[in-house]
Amino acid sequence: MLLRFLFVMLEVVTSGLLVQTQLQSGFISIDCGLPEGKDYTEKTTGINYISDANFIDSGVSKTVSNEDKISHQQQLSYVRSFPNGMRNCYEISVKSATKYLIRASFLYGNYDGLNELPQFDIHLGTNLWDTVKISNQSQSIYRELMHTPTLNYVHICLVNTGKGVPFISAIEFRNMDFNNVYQTSGATTLARLVGVDFGSLTNVTYRYIDDLHDRLWEPYSNEHWTQLNTIFSDDLKNNDWELPKSVIKTAAAPKNAKGFLNFYFDALNETATHQLCYFYLHFAEVQKLAPNETREFNITINGNSFSDLLQPPNSIYTIYSGSSYYVFVKNNNISLVQTKASTLPPIINALEIYQVKDFSQLETQPDDVDAVTNIKKVYRVTHNWQGDPCAPVEFMWEGLNCNFSGTLRITSLNLSSRGIIGHIAIYISKLTELESLDLSNNSLSGNIPVFLVENLPSLKVLNLQNNNLTGLIPKALLQRSSEGILSLRLEQNPNLCESGPCEQQTKDKSKENNSVVYVLASVSAFLMLLLVVLAAANIIYIKKRKPDDVPFNMKSGDPLESKRRQYSFDEVVNMTNNFERILGRGGFGTVYYGIIDDIPVAVKMLLQSSVQGHQQFLAEVKFLMRVHHRNLTSLIGYCNEDNNIGLIYEYMANGNLNEHLLGKTNRTKFLTWEDRLQIAVDVAQGLEYLHNGCKPPIIHRDIKCANILLNETFQAKLADLGLSKSFIKSGDTHVSTVVAGTLGYLDPEYETSKKLTEKSDVYSFGVVLLKLITGQATTLSNNAHISEWVGSVVARGDIEGIVEPRLERDFDIYSAWKAVEIAMACVSITSKERPCMRDVVVELKKCLAVESARKNVGAKDSNELLTMNLVTEISPVAR
Numbered sequence: 001m002l003l004r005f006l007f008v009m010l011e012v013v014t015s016g017l018l019v020q021t022q023l024q025s026g027f028i029s030i031d032c033g034l035p036e037g038k039d040y041t042e043k044t045t046g047i048n049y050i051s052d053a054n055f056i057d058s059g060v061s062k063t064v065s066n067e068d069k070i071s072h073q074q075q076l077s078y079v080r081s082f083p084n085g086m087r088n089c090y091e092i093s094v095k096s097a098t099k100y101l102i103r104a105s106f107l108y109g110n111y112d113g114l115n116e117l118p119q120f121d122i123h124l125g126t127n128l129w130d131t132v133k134i135s136n137q138s139q140s141i142y143r144e145l146m147h148t149p150t151l152n153y154v155h156i157c158l159v160n161t162g163k164g165v166p167f168i169s170a171i172e173f174r175n176m177d178f179n180n181v182y183q184t185s186g187a188t189t190l191a192r193l194v195g196v197d198f199g200s201l202t203n204v205t206y207r208y209i210d211d212l213h214d215r216l217w218e219p220y221s222n223e224h225w226t227q228l229n230t231i232f233s234d235d236l237k238n239n240d241w242e243l244p245k246s247v248i249k250t251a252a253a254p255k256n257a258k259g260f261l262n263f264y265f266d267a268l269n270e271t272a273t274h275q276l277c278y279f280y281l282h283f284a285e286v287q288k289l290a291p292n293e294t295r296e297f298n299i300t301i302n303g304n305s306f307s308d309l310l311q312p313p314n315s316i317y318t319i320y321s322g323s324s325y326y327v328f329v330k331n332n333n334i335s336l337v338q339t340k341a342s343t344l345p346p347i348i349n350a351l352e353i354y355q356v357k358d359f360s361q362l363e364t365q366p367d368d369v370d371a372v373t374n375i376k377k378v379y380r381v382t383h384n385w386q387g388d389p390c391a392p393v394e395f396m397w398e399g400l401n402c403n404f405s406g407t408l409r410i411t412s413l414n415l416s417s418r419g420i421i422g423h424i425a426i427y428i429s430k431l432t433e434l435e436s437l438d439l440s441n442n443s444l445s446g447n448i449p450v451f452l453v454e455n456l457p458s459l460k461v462l463n464l465q466n467n468n469l470t471g472l473i474p475k476a477l478l479q480r481s482s483e484g485i486l487s488l489r490l491e492q493n494p495n496l497c498e499s500g501p502c503e504q505q506t507k508d509k510s511k512e513n514n515s516v517v518y519v520l521a522s523v524s525a526f527l528m529l530l531l532v533v534l535a536a537a538n539i540i541y542i543k544k545r546k547p548d549d550v551p552f553n554m555k556s557g558d559p560l561e562s563k564r565r566q567y568s569f570d571e572v573v574n575m576t577n578n579f580e581r582i583l584g585r586g587g588f589g590t591v592y593y594g595i596i597d598d599i600p601v602a603v604k605m606l607l608q609s610s611v612q613g614h615q616q617f618l619a620e621v622k623f624l625m626r627v628h629h630r631n632l633t634s635l636i637g638y639c640n641e642d643n644n645i646g647l648i649y650e651y652m653a654n655g656n657l658n659e660h661l662l663g664k665t666n667r668t669k670f671l672t673w674e675d676r677l678q679i680a681v682d683v684a685q686g687l688e689y690l691h692n693g694c695k696p697p698i699i700h701r702d703i704k705c706a707n708i709l710l711n712e713t714f715q716a717k718l719a720d721l722g723l724s725k726s727f728i729k730s731g732d733t734h735v736s737t738v739v740a741g742t743l744g745y746l747d748p749e750y751e752t753s754k755k756l757t758e759k760s761d762v763y764s765f766g767v768v769l770l771k772l773i774t775g776q777a778t779t780l781s782n783n784a785h786i787s788e789w790v791g792s793v794v795a796r797g798d799i800e801g802i803v804e805p806r807l808e809r810d811f812d813i814y815s816a817w818k819a820v821e822i823a824m825a826c827v828s829i830t831s832k833e834r835p836c837m838r839d840v841v842v843e844l845k846k847c848l849a850v851e852s853a854r855k856n857v858g859a860k861d862s863n864e865l866l867t868m869n870l871v872t873e874i875s876p877v878a879r
């Protein structure tokens with residue numbers, strides 16, 4: 001007796017410790033209605049329950065009657081009840097693609113003092129989970145689902161069906177991803193219909209900590225059955241289902257020696273005709289059999305054979321259905337029949353039945369859900385904005401409309417007269433199928449962002465009247481309105497203007513033909529002049545200091561240096577003037593123009609879906625903020641708030657190299673041979689720094705002309721470095737960065753090695769150099785790669801056939817040969833034959849020196865050349 005007592009004590013103590021550490025790791029245990037800050041550990045189970053306050057924003061907290069409190073586990077003491085609204089939803093964060101047992105528990109306990117037993121529905125996401133009918137105020141009931149969420153959250157909704165106020169007592173999630181058990185064919189959600197412990201001697205429903213996975217095992221007995229307790233006790237070997245010992249060590253057998261066990265169950269749904277179930281029957285021989293004794297039986301379900309000639313072994317043995325079985329609505333019959341040869345009757349230790357749920361109701365497309373959830377937060381919308389925005393259609397969020405054909409998309413947003421304040425939120429631009437947007441009669445301020453036109457191609461109705469919007473109306477918006485594509489309402493915004501000087505000056509220095517811009521232009525011209533003067537002063541200063549070689553503190557020269565940091569989303573909204581001007585767009589997001597302390601910046605807002613691992617991404621961003629070189633675009637800061645991820649870079653006034661090589665836009669400049677060599681040297685130096693100056697070395701992974709940016713003095717800098725590790729491949733065609741480089745620039749060895757190395761960057765650089773030399777595309781019209789074409793022309797010795805014809809032979813022939821030679825070495829098929837960037841830099845500088853010397857013969861003295869070089873040397877960022 002004493003021994004047993006000690007043993008039990010020991011068990012409690014050790015299990016108590018484990019509870020705190022790892023055992024409940026896959027558990028989410030929510031006590032609904034529990035006030036915040038009152039989290040506790042339930043006495044009888046040791047499960048840690050938390051308040052539901054952070055999972056829902058509606059409903060009221062109530063408690064059940066004292067008698068009902070005493071006779072139940074603590075998590076049933078409080079309830080959350082929902083007197084208001086048709087549908088109220090919990091949003092619970094989970095791990096996607098993980099199998100969970102989800103349990104909802106209900107104990108009415110006359111919490112409202114009305115003594116009226118309610119009936120209501122419970123939904124999981126957009127699907128009807130079950131109808132909850134309370135038939136006894138003092139009896140708790142629960143519903144269990146085995147479900148694998150596809151997203152990283154789950155909505156559990158209580159729905160008023162006009163038969164009483166819905167309420168809920170507890171919500172529990174248990175991770176069921178262990179040992180590949182409970183496998184089903186196809187992505188199905190199952191309801192746990194039956195979980196029975198046969199032959200129980202205690203009348204206790206076992207759960208955690210007897211069952212580490214916290215399945216519920218209800219005792220079941222029957223007057224015709226007898227209870228068998230195992231003689232093998234605690235060394236009973238468990239199997240993959242990891243059943244609790246206390247459940248498996250007892251079994252039921254028929255009282256009469258020659259006999260059978262029969263039991264019945266009803267399916268979940270009284271009306272559905274097709275009902276499918278999975279069965280798990282758990283056995284273990286609990287008696288020591290004499291040599292002349294056998295226990296052997298057949299199992300049938302509704303008269304059909306399920307398993308033949310089972311002899312329960314001395315360890316736990318589970319018979320289960322690999323695929324689902326059709327069952328009847330009522331009185332399904334499972335029977336275990338003793339065979340003629342058997343001397344002992346059948347036994348069974350535990351049984352589980354799961355029924356397939358038809359969860360086929362569509363959910364709103366996740367990007368739309370994200371966007372509208374953020375809109376809800378920003379504008380503090382309440383109403384019925386809970387659960388899935390579009391489905392089921394009767395609970396669609398007020399003010400939304402959706403397209404139900406194909407994928408569920410939001411097509412209309414109406415927040416008219418909701419008293420909302422602030423800017424026109426950028427999240428609206430993520431509702432890319434939006435056809436109608438009504439924000440009229442609110443107190444919105446700020447400008448009308450251009451994303452309303454740029455990102456919403458289907459927009460047909462836009463009503464912004466009766467707000468306090470300011471600034472210029474985007475031209476594209478007016479144009480769409482005048483073309484009759486868009487019905488545009490902007491009246492009663494006193495500070496909005498179509499053209500001419502606006503009351504509110506916009507931060508965008510766009511080239512509008514009006515006086516404000518002229519003023520701005522002359523101011524900036526003055527600033528430029530000032531800068532030039534200062535720069536000149538600096539040059540002189542450096543020139544004087546140079547011979548002494550005194551270290552010069554470059555950092556103090558960089559106006560943005562001290563500002564490198566994390567920015568809030570509000571700050572990003574401000575610096576971009578609410579995302580007013582788009583600089584470019586790539587597969588990972590849109591780049592906007594912004595200003596920090598009067599210094600222009602480029603703000604890249606990343607698509608949520610393009611960032612793979614948040615932690616890894618942030619680590620990389622922080623690492624890259626420490627990488628500085630005059631030929632790398634500096635990452636000035638980042639924003640990471642509420643799913644808004646933005647990277648803030650230095651602004652590069654002259655766009656990317658591609659534009660200039662192609663001569664696409666009117667602002668492009670035709671690059672001379674010297675310009676080209678200077679750009680090549682710049683890029684090579686940037687890359688050399690990544691390979692040799694950084695620890696660990698950085699492989700750029702995506703060197704190409706589009707990733708080479710040019711500042712106002714046409715100094716070249718590499719962009720988008722190193723981040724590709726965090727990015728997943730996007731199906732977008734105008735992707736600027738993909739995981740494994742860009743076609744045409746990609747190391748041919750990558751195909752076999754699947755690895756990008758420094759030499760892969762060298763290859764890509766070689767392609768860039770070839771493009772600088774030739775002005776050709778990576779793939780020529782005859783499908784030959786640029787390197788093949790150059791190779792064949794070189795073989796003919798025809799250098800003038802290679803170099804960009806528009807240069808009209810205005811280049812030093814030696815430097816051209818040299819450049820082609822370097823480029824061809826870089827694009828060697830085998831990486832071993834490619835030079836390293838250090839050598840490339842040295843050789844390219846020689847080319848440049850030759851060409852510069854030719855240009856400067858007579859006309860300019862060498863002193864000037866020295867000054868030019870110094871200008872690059874004193875650029876803000878240092879090695």
Ligand SMILES: *[C@@H]1O[C@H](CO)[C@@H](O)[C@H](O)[C@H]1NC(C)=O
Nearest residue numbers: 068071135136137138139140
């Ligand atoms: C309700 O359940 C309690 C406890 O299980 C039981 O004692 C009582 O008789 C039940 N009441 C009714 C009306 O069934």
Ligand SMILES: *[C@@H]1O[C@H](CO)[C@@H](O)[C@H](O)[C@H]1NC(C)=O
Nearest residue numbers: 200201202203204219221222
């Ligand atoms: C279990 O419950 C049944 C019926 O409710 C009762 O007859 C039996 O005595 C109970 N056994 C124990 C051990 O409490």
Ligand SMILES: *[C@@H]1O[C@H](CO)[C@@H](O)[C@H](O)[C@H]1NC(C)=O
Nearest residue numbers: 128129130131269271272273
């Ligand atoms: C039961 O089945 C019917 C018919 O398939 C269906 O309309 C109803 O929603 C189901 N009820 C539940 C609670 O699943």
Ligand SMILES: *[C@@H]1O[C@H](CO)[C@@H](O)[C@H](O)[C@H]1NC(C)=O
Nearest residue numbers: 290291292293294342343344
């Ligand atoms: C098995 O053998 C024992 C004696 O060893 C005997 O008492 C018993 O009746 C036998 N049982 C059967 C079913 O033959």
Ligand SMILES: *[C@@H]1O[C@H](CO)[C@@H](O)[C@H](O)[C@H]1NC(C)=O
Nearest residue numbers: 262300302303331333334335
């Ligand atoms: C249940 O199955 C057993 C064995 O197949 C059979 O003897 C019995 O009649 C069945 N009972 C019902 C109600 O179907």
Ligand SMILES: *[C@@H]1O[C@H](CO)[C@@H](O)[C@H](O)[C@H]1NC(C)=O
Nearest residue numbers: 297298308309337338339340
């Ligand atoms: C049990 O199954 C075996 C094999 O299918 C069959 O031969 C035997 O007749 C069955 N026995 C009973 C009692 O149904």
Ligand SMILES: *[C@@H]1O[C@H](CO)[C@@H](O)[C@H](O)[C@H]1NC(C)=O
Nearest residue numbers: 403404405406407409411435
């Ligand atoms: C709904 O979406 C489908 C498929 O994307 C499209 O063909 C249809 O025109 C849309 N309907 C409306 C009313 O927008």
Ligand SMILES: *[C@@H]1O[C@H](CO)[C@@H](O)[C@H](O)[C@H]1NC(C)=O
Nearest residue numbers: 414415416436437438461463
């Ligand atoms: C938006 O809702 C208001 C009423 O709340 C309605 O008057 C208005 O017509 C709706 N706007 C659109 C575009 O449907």
Ligand SMILES: *[C@@H]1O[C@H](CO)[C@@H](O)[C@H](O)[C@H]1NC(C)=O
Nearest residue numbers: 416417418419440441442466
């Ligand atoms: C504008 O909204 C206010 C509440 O914010 C409402 O009282 C008023 O009727 C609305 N006016 C119009 C024209 O919709």
Ligand SMILES: *[C@@H]1O[C@H](CO)[C@@H](O)[C@H](O)[C@H]1NC(C)=O
Nearest residue numbers: 443445446468469470495504
């Ligand atoms: C509108 O905005 C201006 C400044 O932008 C402010 O001075 C004014 O008070 C605002 N009016 C209203 C009605 O909010």
